[in-house]
Amino acid sequence: MTDSSSEPVISERAQHFLKVLIERYIRDGQPVGSRTLAKDAGLDLSPATIRNVMADLEDLGFVASPHTSAGRIPTVSGYRMFVDSLLSLKPLDKTVMRQLQHQFDIQNAPAALVDSASRLLSSLTHLAGVVMVPKHNQVRVKQIEFVPLSEAKVLTVIVTSAGEVYNRIIETSRVFSRSELEQLSNYITKHYGGQDLEDIRRLVLRDMQETKSNLDALMVQALEVASAAFAKEDADGKSRGDFVVAGQTNLMDFDELAQMDSLRSLFDAFTEKQEILHLLDRSLEADGVQIFIGEESGYKTLKDCSVITAPYEVDSEVVGVLGVIGPTRIAYDRVIPIVDITARILGSALASR
CATH class of the missing domain: 3.30.450.40 (GAF domain)
Known part of the structure; x- marks a missing residue:
């Protein structure tokens, strides 16, 4: 998008004509001629004056003349001026x-x-x-649950604040009992619930590095499981x-x-x-x-x-x-x-x- 401060300054009369021209073109989709513009603008000006204003707007790059017509149509710059400075929004009925x-x-x-x-x-x-x-990365996590599968595989169930449920199967370093996984779920939900996925990844990695020596074995396992559960989804580090x-x-x-x-x-x-x-x-x-x-x-x-x-x-x-x-x-x-x-x-x- 362009910086409106760099746009050329045009007179109030020229702005009025540009606004009227664009509104007419939006409505009909046809190039707007001077006669139509004079009628829509509601100003008592000579055709020559209107043509001069249109020529100025064309020189400034706000309108263009299709080679198939004597009328003008808005350019991208004209639309940008219209949207940034001339538009009056209609309240929804x-x-x-x-x-x-x-x-x-x-x-x-x-x-x-x-x-x-x-x-x-x-x-x-x-x-x-x-x-x-x-x-997913920008939705807050409400609850995390771990469900044991066969051998050293665990189903991760992530419930978000938006009500979405995401499942992911991870492999763990050892086989966990159902009660151990419940403890892991409770610990991670308590410590990281309410955060978005990106923050959880960052916090888990930080806690693993800073506090691992001060945690008991089960909490270390909780962080390791959480690290696997919340790993990046794509090789480039961005979720699809x-x-x-x-x-x-x-x-x-x-x-x-x-x-x-x-x-x-x-x-x-x-x-x-x-x-x-x-x-x-x-x-x-x-x-x-x-x-x-x-x-x-x-x-x-x-x-x-x-x-x-x-x-x-x-x-x-x-x-x-x-x-x-x-x-x-x-x-x-x-x-x-x-x-x-x-x-x-x-x-x-x-x-x-």
Whole structure:
């Protein structure tokens, strides 16, 4: 995303025309001519004056003239100016708010809540809705249990604050009885419960190094078992991310995305997931709603798209990101509040479990 402080300064009149032009283009998807602009702007100005203002905006890179039309369309810089400085958000009406609140049944499993969020985003915005599956590393652990299996294998059951249950089979240095494993479970839950996985890994390793000589044999075993149970999931030290998506076919309704090559690239991106996951990961590290317009995403596949994201939290910790993907002429004033509120309600529903 660009730094708004580096944008050129334009007059209030030019800003007004840019705002009116973008709102008209978002609504119709057609280049906006001077006559249409004069009518929509509600200002008593000569056609020559309007053409001069449009020429100035074009020179500054905020609008462009497609070679097939005398009208203008917004550029990425124009959209950025519009979003950062000219946009007035529309409050959600009561019908949409009720629909959002009723769709999230806190009795549902977290996976079902995430799926509901993606479908709801898609249906309310008529765009593609994407929701990152909560990252295990960033979800607080509520309880840990160890269940004996055959020989020196133990099933680790991790219950998170979001209500998810993760299972993992580990191998131990010796065979543990059921009662010993219960003691290990109680010890680890007591000492490390309420922390996220990343913190638990760090604390366990620290305790193993600093206090091993002062612990009895069973507690040493507890730390060793915990170390295996909470080991990194990937060779590169990062847990695998994932997201669910709904409404990809909505993108076929927009002429600027409906070309077969563009659609194929977009659908491939949804299937392969890596580029979109990287974009969602970037949003994890930022505060509040993030908007990537066209080339700002850094990915060629999304050069004709805008992505609007918002993080969702459980127990005041960001555990994932959700958002929508559509053409650059997204109705930003309506879509941004939907994305923001959906993130808040999803986080609340996960926490309530």
